[in-house]
Amino acid sequence: MSEPAAKKLKVDEIPNHLSTMDETCKKNLVDIDNVQSQLDKLSEDAAEEILKIEQKFNKSRQPLYARRNTLIQLIPAFWATAFLNHPQLSAMLSEHEEELIGALKQVEVEEFEDIKSGYKIILTFTENEYFDTERIEKTYNLSIEQPVSTTSSIKWKAGRQPAKTDLAEGQPVTFVEWLNENIPPDSDEIAEVIKDDLFPNPLQYYLMPDVDEGDEEFNRF
Amino acid sequence: MSEPAAKKLKVDEIPNHLSTMDETCKKNLVDIDNVQSQLDKLSEDAAEEILKIEQKFNKSRQPLYARRNTLIQLIPAFWATAFLNHPQLSAMLSEHEEELIGALKQVEVEEFEDIKSGYKIILTFTENEYFDTERIEKTYNLSIEQPVSTTSSIKWKAGRQPAKTDLAEGQPVTFVEWLNENIPPDSDEIAEVIKDDLFPNPLQYYLMPDVDEGDEEFNRF
Ligand SMILES: [Ca+2]
Ligand SMILES: [Ca+2]
Ligand SMILES: [Mg+2]
Ligand SMILES: [Mg+2]
Numbered sequence: 001m002s003e004p005a006a007k008k009l010k011v012d013e014i015p016n017h018l019s020t021m022d023e024t025c026k027k028n029l030v031d032i033d034n035v036q037s038q039l040d041k042l043s044e045d046a047a048e049e050i051l052k053i054e055q056k057f058n059k060s061r062q063p064l065y066a067r068r069n070t071l072i073q074l075i076p077a078f079w080a081t082a083f084l085n086h087p088q089l090s091a092m093l094s095e096h097e098e099e100l101i102g103a104l105k106q107v108e109v110e111e112f113e114d115i116k117s118g119y120k121i122i123l124t125f126t127e128n129e130y131f132d133t134e135r136i137e138k139t140y141n142l143s144i145e146q147p148v149s150t151t152s153s154i155k156w157k158a159g160r161q162p163a164k165t166d167l168a169e170g171q172p173v174t175f176v177e178w179l180n181e182n183i184p185p186d187s188d189e190i191a192e193v194i195k196d197d198l199f200p201n202p203l204q205y206y207l208m209p210d211v212d213e214g215d216e217e218f219n220r221f
Numbered sequence: 222m223s224e225p226a227a228k229k230l231k232v233d234e235i236p237n238h239l240s241t242m243d244e245t246c247k248k249n250l251v252d253i254d255n256v257q258s259q260l261d262k263l264s265e266d267a268a269e270e271i272l273k274i275e276q277k278f279n280k281s282r283q284p285l286y287a288r289r290n291t292l293i294q295l296i297p298a299f300w301a302t303a304f305l306n307h308p309q310l311s312a313m314l315s316e317h318e319e320e321l322i323g324a325l326k327q328v329e330v331e332e333f334e335d336i337k338s339g340y341k342i343i344l345t346f347t348e349n350e351y352f353d354t355e356r357i358e359k360t361y362n363l364s365i366e367q368p369v370s371t372t373s374s375i376k377w378k379a380g381r382q383p384a385k386t387d388l389a390e391g392q393p394v395t396f397v398e399w400l401n402e403n404i405p406p407d408s409d410e411i412a413e414v415i416k417d418d419l420f421p422n423p424l425q426y427y428l429m430p431d432v433d434e435g436d437e438e439f440n441r442f
Contacts, residue, residue, distance in 0.1 A: 015428055028295045028296055029424070029428075031292050032289055032296075033424055035285050035288055036289070036424050038285050039289075039422075042281055042282055042285070043421075049274045053270045057263055057264075057266070065260075074245075074246070074249045075250065200260070200264075201260075201261075203253050203257050209236060209237075
């Protein structure tokens with residue numbers, strides 16, 4: 001788990017531009033390097049212990065997520081409502097895509113076993129106008145040098161697959177475009193919102209008064 | 222250490238806009254809220270365990286930092302060299318301030334006892350043209366609602382105290398201006414560089430070839 005310790009500095013390896021230093025100074029630099037190696041080792045050990053704690057708690061969360069999922073399935077349009085009330089997520093829905101969100105039956109986020117190397121977002125849909133695919137998995141692989149995301153195959157209905165967006169020019173703008181793209185994990189803001197905000201506590205969004213339907217006096221402009 | 226648990230949702234406290242829901246649904250929402258409270262508790266417990274680990278390792282680092290400090294004092298201009306070779310820190314030095322950095326004898330970063338509520342940066346100077354103060358402490362207090370920084374008093378030499386910068390308009394631009402200001406911890410980038418980058422491993426910067434003096438062919442433009 002820990003990185004191999006950095007190569008130790010030796011007196012005869014002091015960089016060229018310092019070669020005129022006196023020998024005592026060189027010896028002190030080597031000693032400082034030795035202290036730095038011990039500090040690095042402490043940081044690696046700390047990171048390892050912290051990861052173990054995160055793994056332990058992630059395991060403790062699983063039965064609670066499973067119980068929550070069972071309860072959520074008993075509430076009509078729970079995920080659709082939470083999604084529509086979420087400021088960033090609802091902002092990406094075109095009028096027409098709000099109907100697709102009505103078909104969003106289940107949202108799951110699964111960390112990879114070791115927590116640190118990646119995660120999956122799994123969205124389950126009922127019958128809808130966009131695709132004949134019940135379960136869409138978007139996988140964010142962080143353990144490789146150039147992290148990538150992949151998407152399980154989607155069987156689009158005729159004429160419903162959006163055009164590929166030019167990722168170099170910015171994020172896809174709508175939810176359907178997001179489903180259709182493999183955005184690098186570091187820049188997939190929607191994935192991060194689902195993983196770090198919606199999934200940890202969807203109830204807070206479900207319970208929000210719907211701004212479209214509240215207080216008509218303030219809404220009619 | 223943990224926040225008080227959020228108030229639990231009760232069936233008769235379901236928000237108004239959901240009041241027409243059937244009673245079974247309301248009961249399920251209350252059950253979901255109960256699961257969310259258990260998830261929140263797990264996150265608080267995880268944060269507490271992780272903080273304890275950070276505190277333990279911070280304690281283990283102290284004798285190593287003390288030993289490193291002793292060794293550093295044996296090397297002429299160690300901190301000045303590290304500072305001048307650091308890309309962000311050297312960028313803030315006017316030509317004249319490079320002389321002040323030559324008087325930088327010691328850099329220390331001390332976390333508050335509990336790690337999370339703040340830290341101090343302590344800079345020790347020898348005789349210099351800017352101030353008659355040997356030890357300057359900049360304290361970053363993060364435990365209060367509006368985190369603040371404070372600076373121990375500096376006895377400026379005549380005409381050497383810089384004008385106060387308008388913090389609302391951006392960061393102070395030079396090192397001396399930075400010493401003279403109390404920048405909110407969240408936006409004090411220099412403090413963060415010293416705490417999270419220079420202090421954890423100054424040796425890597427000390428050892429860097431000095432770009433000003435290297436390869437003159439690439440430098441004369
Ligand atoms: Ca709405
Ligand atoms: Ca230089
Ligand atoms: Mg569900
Ligand atoms: Mg020192």
